[in-house]
Amino acid sequence: MRLNLKIWRQKGPKANGKMVDYTLNEVNPEMSFLEMMDVLNQQLVDEGDEPVAFDHDCREGICGMCSMFINGRAHGPMTGTTTCQLHMRHFNDGDTIVIEPWRASAFPVIKDLMVDRSAFDRVIQAGGYISVNTGSAPDANSLPIPKQNADMAFDAATCIGCGACVATCKNASAMLFVGAKVSQLSLLPQGQPEREERAIRMVEQMDKEGFGNCTNTGACEVECPKGISIENIARLNREYLRAKVVQK
Amino acid sequence: MSVLNSKIPAGPLADKWKNHKNSIRLVNPANKRSIDVIVVGTGLAGASAAASLAEMGYKVKAFCFQDSPRRAHSIAAQGGINAAKNYRNDGDSVHRLFYDTIKGGDYRSREANVHRLAEVSVNIIDQCVAQGVPFAREYGGLLDNRSFGGVQVSRTFYAKGQTGQQLLLGAYSALSRQVSAGQVKMYHRHEMLDVVMVDGKARGIIARNLVTGELERHSAHAVLLCTGGYGNVFFLSTNAMGSNVTATWKAHRKGAYFANPCFTQIHPTCIPVSGDYQSKLTLMSESLRNDGRIWVPQKQNDQRRPVDIPEEERDYYLERRYPAFGNLVPRDVASRAAKERCDAGYGVGQSKMAVYLDYASAIQRYGTLEANKMGESQPSVQRITELGTQVVASKYGNLFEMYAKITGDNPYETPMRIYPAVHYTMGGLWVDYNLMSNLPGLFVLGEANFSDHGANRLGASALMQGLADGYFVVPYTLGDYLADDIQTGNISTQHPAFDEAEGAVQEQISRIMNIKGSKSVDFFHKALGKIMWDKCGMARSEEGLKQAISEIQALRTEFYAQVRVPGSASEMNPELEKAIRVADFLELGELMCYDALNRNESCGGHFREEYQTEDGEALRDDTDFAYVAAWEYGQGNSPILHKEDLNFENVKPSTRSYK
Ligand SMILES: Cc1cc2nc3c(=O)[nH]c(=O)nc-3n(C[C@H](O)[C@H](O)[C@H](O)COP(=O)(O)OP(=O)(O)OC[C@H]3O[C@@H](n4cnc5c(N)ncnc54)[C@H](O)[C@@H]3O)c2cc1C
Ligand code: SF4
Ligand code: FES
Numbered sequence: 083m084r085l086n087l088k089i090w091r092q093k094g095p096k097a098n099g100k101m102v103d104y105t106l107n108e109v110n111p112e113m114s115f116l117e118m119m120d121v122l123n124q125q126l127v128d129e130g131d132e133p134v135a136f137d138h139d140c141r142e143g144i145c146g147m148c149s150m151f152i153n154g155r156a157h158g159p160m161t162g163t164t165t166c167q168l169h170m171r172h173f174n175d176g177d178t179i180v181i182e183p184w185r186a187s188a189f190p191v192i193k194d195l196m197v198d199r200s201a202f203d204r205v206i207q208a209g210g211y212i213s214v215n216t217g218s219a220p221d222a223n224s225l226p227i228p229k230q231n232a233d234m235a236f237d238a239a240t241c242i243g244c245g246a247c248v249a250t251c252k253n254a255s256a257m258l259f260v261g262a263k264v265s266q267l268s269l270l271p272q273g274q275p276e277r278e279e280r281a282i283r284m285v286e287q288m289d290k291e292g293f294g295n296c297t298n299t300g301a302c303e304v305e306c307p308k309g310i311s312i313e314n315i316a317r318l319n320r321e322y323l324r325a326k327v328v329q330k
Numbered sequence: 331m332s333v334l335n336s337k338i339p340a341g342p343l344a345d346k347w348k349n350h351k352n353s354i355r356l357v358n359p360a361n362k363r364s365i366d367v368i369v370v371g372t373g374l375a376g377a378s379a380a381a382s383l384a385e386m387g388y389k390v391k392a393f394c395f396q397d398s399p400r401r402a403h404s405i406a407a408q409g410g411i412n413a414a415k416n417y418r419n420d421g422d423s424v425h426r427l428f429y430d431t432i433k434g435g436d437y438r439s440r441e442a443n444v445h446r447l448a449e450v451s452v453n454i455i456d457q458c459v460a461q462g463v464p465f466a467r468e469y470g471g472l473l474d475n476r477s478f479g480g481v482q483v484s485r486t487f488y489a490k491g492q493t494g495q496q497l498l499l500g501a502y503s504a505l506s507r508q509v510s511a512g513q514v515k516m517y518h519r520h521e522m523l524d525v526v527m528v529d530g531k532a533r534g535i536i537a538r539n540l541v542t543g544e545l546e547r548h549s550a551h552a553v554l555l556c557t558g559g560y561g562n563v564f565f566l567s568t569n570a571m572g573s574n575v576t577a578t579w580k581a582h583r584k585g586a587y588f589a590n591p592c593f594t595q596i597h598p599t600c601i602p603v604s605g606d607y608q609s610k611l612t613l614m615s616e617s618l619r620n621d622g623r624i625w626v627p628q629k630q631n632d633q634r635r636p637v638d639i640p641e642e643e644r645d646y647y648l649e650r651r652y653p654a655f656g657n658l659v660p661r662d663v664a665s666r667a668a669k670e671r672c673d674a675g676y677g678v679g680q681s682k683m684a685v686y687l688d689y690a691s692a693i694q695r696y697g698t699l700e701a702n703k704m705g706e707s708q709p710s711v712q713r714i715t716e717l718g719t720q721v722v723a724s725k726y727g728n729l730f731e732m733y734a735k736i737t738g739d740n741p742y743e744t745p746m747r748i749y750p751a752v753h754y755t756m757g758g759l760w761v762d763y764n765l766m767s768n769l770p771g772l773f774v775l776g777e778a779n780f781s782d783h784g785a786n787r788l789g790a791s792a793l794m795q796g797l798a799d800g801y802f803v804v805p806y807t808l809g810d811y812l813a814d815d816i817q818t819g820n821i822s823t824q825h826p827a828f829d830e831a832e833g834a835v836q837e838q839i840s841r842i843m844n845i846k847g848s849k850s851v852d853f854f855h856k857a858l859g860k861i862m863w864d865k866c867g868m869a870r871s872e873e874g875l876k877q878a879i880s881e882i883q884a885l886r887t888e889f890y891a892q893v894r895v896p897g898s899a900s901e902m903n904p905e906l907e908k909a910i911r912v913a914d915f916l917e918l919g920e921l922m923c924y925d926a927l928n929r930n931e932s933c934g935g936h937f938r939e940e941y942q943t944e945d946g947e948a949l950r951d952d953t954d955f956a957y958v959a960a961w962e963y964g965q966g967n968s969p970i971l972h973k974e975d976l977n978f979e980n981v982k983p984s985t986r987s988y989k
Contacts, residue, residue, distance in 0.1 A: 093901075094901060094902070110605055110607060112604045112605060112738075113605070113607050114609070114736075116609065117607045117608070117609050120607065120609055120852070121607055124850055124852060126896075127850040127894060127896060127905065128850065130894075130896065131896065132896045132897045133896065133904070133905060135902055135904055137397060138571060139396055139401055139403070139570040139571050139572050140401075140403070140405065140406045140570045140571075141570070141571060141609065141610050141612075142406050142612055142613075142732065143732065143735075144405050144406050144492065144494075144495055145396070145401040145402075145403075145405050145406065145570065146400070146401060147396060147397065147401050162731075163735060167732070167735045167736070169735065169736070169738070171738060192541055192902055193901070193902040196902065198397070199397055199398065200397070200398070200518065202398065203398050203399075203400075203506065203509075203516075203518075206400075206502070206503065206506045207506040207507075207509050207510040208510065209510075210503055210506060211461070211462075211503035211504060211506055211507040212460065212461050212462045212503070213507060214457075214460040214461055214504075215382075215385045216378075216381070216382040216385060216457060216504075216801045216802070216805065217382075217453070217457070217801075217802075218460075219453070219456040219457045219459065219460035220456065220460070221456055222415070222455045222456045222458075222459040222465075222473055223415075223417060223472050223473055225459075226467075226470060226471025226472050227467060227471050228471050229467045229468065229469050229471060232464055232465075232466075232467040232471075233464075233467075235462075235464040236464035236466075236489060236490065236496070239462075239464050239489075239496060239499065240492060240495070242495075243398065243400055243401075266462065266464065267462050270462050270464070272459070272460055272461070272462050273462055
């Protein structure tokens with residue numbers, strides 16, 4: 083099939099960017115979206131141009147590296163799907179596809195479709211862990227955890243840190259990402275001792291990074307490729323309030 | 331006398347590690363504060379090592395080429411992690427895990443290392459649970475297990491099909507805690523391009539800041555390479571796109587020996603290639619062989635839909651050939667059996683290079699059990715299918731979804747099509763018992779070393795090894811080495827060795843940028859991959875390997891004449907990153923062929939067509955080849971072989987039989 087692509091090109095962090103048009107003539111519907119981008123890049127290199135820079139690594143929907151805003155939607159038109167898991171069979175011959183990077187002031191563009199998401203790392207560094215040193219752990223089965231809690235913690239823990247929630251949110255809020263981590267750890271007995279401090283520090287860091295406020299629109303949940311539930315935001319709010327009360 | 335000293339401690343096998351830990355030297359807490367350690371790679375091995383060493387008080391600098399340590403290739407591991415916990419009460423023990431690993435590796439690994447791995451496996455699970463890793467649990471709240479290929483007990487801990495993700499996020503959280511404590515300085519989007527040797531010791535690295543293109547010098551008292559495997563030498567593999575050999579290859583060029591490079595694991599259950607645009611292959615976890623059945627039609631070139639082929643016209647060839655282990659034979663055996671059926675003309679799908687992995691009977695079995703549990707006395711077939719589908723979805727849901735996304739087929743209704751693909755590399759830099767390479771101060775952990783899996787790795791053992799190395803081995807053994815360095819003081823990056831290393835890296839980059847040829851990096855990578863897959867893949871022969879060596883040499887010459895890397899070196903330039911990696915793969919590929927050519931036997935993942943039994947099983951030669959082949963860089967000439975003899979004092983090598 084034949085596709086028209088409109089892609090954001092930006093030479094570097096400080097350069098001005100613009101949309102550039104490309105045409106691809108032989109796209110196989112079995113290709114993944116990133117394989118389609120590979121074909122475009124091969125064409126660009128063959129013509130002596132610079133290929134489009136984009137982040138990707140596992141191409142299995144798990145590393146969270148890929149991050150394209152496709153036709154106005156984070157990771158494209160399919161729900162529950164990362165850019166790398168999107169396949170061309172969901173597009174039609176003759177389609178125009180608009181491809182942009184994540185847009186959020188906390189995620190500055192590095193080049194073309196690549197953005198800097200290190201703000202997420204700093205939020206995790208602010209308490210997204212359980213303080214246990216290597217070698218000091220008790221036997222794994224010494225503390226049974228009700229399956230239901232374990233399963234809920236697991237569901238929250240499947241967040242891949244891709245940033246689609248932020249890119250989608252009109253306020254560029256990171257509440258779904260932060261809520262997922264705070265929920266995971268607060269649902270587990272091991273996470274209890276640092277429960278209050280964690281919620282407060284992570285929220286403070288999130289604000290410091292320039293992520294916006296949550297106005298309960300719910301777009302993040304719809305676009306999250308891992309189906310992280312918006313209940314995690316509610317839990318984060320409860321955890322934060324509770325921590326504030328306990329702290330006083 | 332071999333130049334290789336494996337430093338295996340004396341004493342009975344089960345006491346070696348304990349005694350060694352008790353007798354090696356330590357660095358006291360005050361002195362640790364003045365010692366720097368570089369950790370390259372923050373996958374399971376690197377993140378666990380960096381976090382543990384930082385907790386102990388060392389000053390750590392950690393590097394990864396992705397935009398965050400949370401994205402290392404370890405994240406993609408699906409199935410699970412082994413540990414000899416014996417929570418199932420099914421007769422598992424440290425000894426049994428040790429034995430299974432030695433046997434699974436086809437008697438080409440070191441007894442002492444493997445025993446230690448089995449010993450510390452139990453601590454890994456404790457550590458991860460304490461970090462908040464949400465492993466699968468049973469209704470009683472205790473941990474659940476599943477079984478993997480090549481063993482007869484259930485010792486695999488898992489978190490649905492995302493075990494690697496959960497373990498890596500655990501290690502990443504421990505690492506993040508140390509970053510926030512100021513004990514680890516994290517350099518993401520940095521690629522190590524050389525190791526710096528000062529007075530015979532590894533004292534630093536040259537890294538390229540991938541965002542700005544600048545070359546940076548970093549010094550330390552020891553360097554740990556935790557940079558993963560090199561399966562991408564085949565272009566198509568289940569590895570992440572960025573996985574590469576550059577770090578270990580550069581160390582090899584500086585004198586580190588590369589051990590058993592030809593030992594590659596071809597995983598039996600991956601989604602087959604669909605076209606020449608294919609950029610990578612996707613694994614369907616081995617855990618699927620727990621419940622799925624593998625078959626091909628009994629008739630060649632059968633055009634019917636799989637569901638229309640009646641039971642009696644199917645060939646469940648693994649169950650037929652290996653009744654004792656059936657679908658759970660080790661990976662090398664399962665892969666070769668699939669290739670054998672497809673080569674003989676029984677393959678399925680458009681390319682005919684695929685076999686079926688079928689869940690229909692598992693769905694019926696689980697559905698019936700579930701209906702019984704719910705007290706439904708005469709459930710309809712439809713009801714059983716519905717219930718069975720639910721059970722299968724709860725166990726393997728994300729894998730089935732992934733398959734559906736990639737292929738557009740529904741695996742609950744029609745069997746999956748699968749074929750073997752390159753997955754893991756058992757070979758890697760040679761290390762002694764302390765995980766130190768033959769270069770003093772250069773330690774190698776995780777998939778990047780050669781240590782524990784012999785000629786074939788068992789499922790769920792790579793995660794175990796990576797975390798064992800990082801959490802429980804190197805934190806001890808590194809201290810013994812660094813005990814000599816408490817007085818050394820800061821290592822200066824102004825030393826001439828740094829000038830020289832940086833100059834050489836700069837020169838290589840300029841050389842590649844200035845070729846300005848007409849062919850893309852991928853062109854060369856794909857060409858190399860095809861040579862490797864055809865001639866150094868699932869089946870190898872003397873003739874093919876010799877051809878491969880000369881083809882690779884020619885391809886390398888062409889690369890340096892014809893490659894085109896657009897853009898400049900002083901900016902973010904993914905094509906340049908790829909070019910540097912492919913340049914190293916073009917050298918490694920040749921070494922792999924040398925190694926395969928030298929090993930005149932078939933063992934584990936290494937199958938030489940000349941050495942097989944009448945019914946096509948691997949023919950090992952313990953008299954002549956019970957050794958580790960450690961290769962020294964030939965500096966432009968042929969590589970030089972050093973042998974480390976393997977002594978089996980506790981298990982007697984026997985012919986692996988899974989029949
Ligand atoms: C799809 C898939 C599924 C798997 N499933 C399982 C499973 O279920 N169970 C199991 O036990 N094993 C499994 N494995 C194998 C296992 O995942 C790997 O062997 C293991 O995770 C490797 O960990 P590592 O820490 O050694 O390296 P990696 O996780 O590969 O990490 C390498 C690190 O090195 C960095 N790096 C590399 N080169 C450089 C450089 N030059 N400069 C700077 N940084 C660099 C990277 O950024 C990264 O941080 C699977 C593998 C694959 C491909
Ligand atoms: S919550 Fe969802 S969208 Fe947000 S970072 Fe995690 S996986 Fe991505
Ligand atoms: S490339 Fe890893 S999630 Fe898409």
